[in-house]
Amino acid sequence: MxxxxxxxxxxxxHFGEQGWWPAETEFEVIVGAILTQASSWTNVEKAIENLKSEGLLSPEALLQASEEKLRRLIKPVGYYNAKTLKLKRFVEFLHENYEGDLDKLFDRDTEKLRLELLSVWGIGQETADSIILYAANKPTFVIDAxxxxxxxxxxxxxxxxxxxxxxxxxxxxxxxxxxxxxxxxxxxxxxxxxxxxxxxxxxxxxxxxxxxxxxxxxxxx
Ligand code: SF4
Missing domain, CATH: 1.10.1670.10 (Helix-hairpin-Helix base-excision DNA repair enzymes (C-terminal))
Structure with missing residues (x-):
C-alpha cells in the first residue's frame, strides 16, 4: 500500500515547493481562508487587493468598516453577503475575547484554538485548520475536497x-x-x-x- x-x-x-500561504500577514491568511470558501483563488486575490487598497486588512479596520463597504469590496468572491458577515463575526470575536490581538488568540494550544475558531459563525473545519496551520503556524492537517x-x-x-x-x-x-x-x-x-x-x-x-x-x-x- x-x-x-x-x-x-x-x-x-514533481511540483516543487509551493511556499503556502500566499499572504503578507497572518490576518491576510485568515481573510483569504474565509473568502476562498467555494471561490477560486483568482477572485479571492481581487477581493484582497480591494481590501488592501482601502486599508482594511487589519482586525481593527475591518471591525470599523461598514458592511455595505465590505460587500462592495469583496464582491468578486461571490456569496459576498454571507462572507461579509463571516469576516465581521470573526473580527468581533477577536475584539471581544482577545482585545483584537491575534497573538493572544494564537497563544492557545492547538485543540483549544481549533474549538474556539469552530465556535465562530462561518468558520468550518477546513477554514479553522487553514487558519491554524498557515496563520498560527501550528501543525494541524487541512482536508479539502x-x-x-x-x-x-x-x-x-x-x-x-x-x-x-x-x-x-x-x-x-x-x-x-x-x-x-x-x-x-x-x-x-x-x-x-x-x-x-x-x-x-x-x-x-x-x-x-x-x-x-x-x-x-x-x-x-
Ligand atoms: S486517479 Fe488521480 S491520483 Fe490516481 S493516477 Fe489518476 S490523477 Fe493520479
Whole structure:
C-alpha cells in the first residue's frame, strides 16, 4: 500500500515547493481562508487587493468598516453577503475575547484554538485548520475536497470518509512537522487542480504507479 511520505516526496519532486500561504500577514491568511470558501483563488486575490487598497486588512479596520463597504469590496468572491458577515463575526470575536490581538488568540494550544475558531459563525473545519496551520503556524492537517478525492482514488480511504477521520489518517502517519503539513496540503491542491480533476488526467500523473484507480482503469483498457 502507498505510504503518505512517499506520496509527499513524489509530489514535491514533481511540483516543487509551493511556499503556502500566499499572504503578507497572518490576518491576510485568515481573510483569504474565509473568502476562498467555494471561490477560486483568482477572485479571492481581487477581493484582497480591494481590501488592501482601502486599508482594511487589519482586525481593527475591518471591525470599523461598514458592511455595505465590505460587500462592495469583496464582491468578486461571490456569496459576498454571507462572507461579509463571516469576516465581521470573526473580527468581533477577536475584539471581544482577545482585545483584537491575534497573538493572544494564537497563544492557545492547538485543540483549544481549533474549538474556539469552530465556535465562530462561518468558520468550518477546513477554514479553522487553514487558519491554524498557515496563520498560527501550528501543525494541524487541512482536508479539502481535492484531498478527499485523491486519497479515495488512490484506494487509501473510502469515498465517504469524514473530515475528522481523514485528518487523523494523515496526522497518525506523518511526523508532526509544520513545514511538511503546509507543503503537503498545497501539493495535494496542485495535484487536484492539474491532474486529479473530476475527469482525471492519469496518464501524466506523478503518482499513477501507486494509484488504485489508475491500475484498475489500465486493466480495463
Ligand atoms: S493516477 Fe489518476 S486517479 Fe490516481 S491520483 Fe493520479 S490523477 Fe488521480
Amino acid at each position: 502507498a505510504n503518505l511520505i512517499d506520496i509527499y516526496h513524489k509530489l514535491l519532486e 481535492y484531498t478527499k478525492r485523491i486519497m479515495s482514488r488512490l484506494g487509501l480511504v473510502n469515498e465517504d470518509t469524514t473530515y475528522s477521520d481523514l485528518k487523523k489518517f494523515f496526522e497518525l502517519q506523518l511526523p508532526g512537522d509544520l513545514e511538511i503539513y503546509k507543503e503537503f496540503h498545497a501539493l495535494l491542491v496542485e495535484l487536484g487542480k492539474n491532474y486529479c480533476k473530476t475527469k482525471p488526467l492519469c496518464g501524466k500523473c506523478p503518482i499513477r504507479d501507486i494509484c488504485a484507480e489508475w491500475k484498475s482503469s489500465s486493466k480495463r483498457n
